[in-house]
Amino acid sequence: MHARVDLAKGGYGLMATGVEARVAAVFVHGFYGHPEKTWLQFQTLMDTVGSSDILSWWATYDAYFYSYDSTRQIGPNTADLLDFIHAVFPVPNWSNIRADGIEELARRYDSLVLIGHSEGAVMIRSAILRHIQASAQERSARLPRKDMLDAHLRLFAPALWGALITGWKGVLLRSPILGDLLESCLYYSPAYQQLTRNSPFLNEVRQRTIELAKKHPGIRALRAKNVFGAVDTCVCMEALETDPPAVYEPECTHASICKPRGDYLMPLAFVRHEDETTVAVAS
Secondary structure, three states, X not given: OEEEEEOHHHOEEEEEOOOOOOEEEEEEOOOOOOOOHHHOOHHHHHHHOXXXXXXXXXXXXXXXXXXXXXXXXXXXXXXXXXXXXXXXXXXXXXXXXXXOOOOOXXXXXXXXXXXXXXXXXXXXXXXXXXXXXXHHHOOOOXXXXXXXXXXXXXXXXXXXXXXXXXXXXXXXXXXXXXXXHHHHHHHOOHHHHHOOOOOHHHHXXXXXXXXXXXXXXXXXXXXXXXXXXXXXXXXOOOOOOOOOXXXXXXXXXXXXXXXXXXXEOHXXXXXXXXXXXXXXXXX
């Protein structure tokens, strides 16, 4: 079972009880996402279904649902996310993440899983690059933090190739009145501008990640497992050439791909930190 703990800026953690947690799983929502709504029903199914033999490993996971203002520029949001990850892994600093009431809870994690949806996936990949850059520039006696480079990346509908304006969003943008309002909202969102298909920011993240992955094949955090909903109309769907081939889930949308249900357990199995991830099938 897991007990809920409130964290800074509206985030929260679900902390394993009864056993010693060995894995930290950090969930990062996407553009206009929410630390609760984006991930429904991870919060309940990790216990109700996780008690089964199929997903029993969930009992050793602490889940951190990160919250941030997704309309800000991705750069400062990435810096904040990286600070949060460093405060969680490998030994949580409860005061830094404002986890009140659990100061005496002892944790030292063996593994880290970074789970992102849409913009959150872009932030995670950008955070890995920022971490590598900072480590390479260190010249003091303090050793670079290498633990994060062993992180397992599990990305739902990552927006790394940019956003699409299709479907109902495209219709609204072409409408005389609503189109102006929606375009205005998007225009004034720095993050959305950085998530467009021809974004120099996304191009830089892709190129640097691929270059480093080829140069350092042993760094796990430079390679991600990516899953998309086959009927996603919000983002371009493809993995980087240095990632495993992307998986496409039939009948799933951009929003539903990361929301497990009793008859759709793939998201719960997909985030497993072990590389031999198997998709659970509801009985």
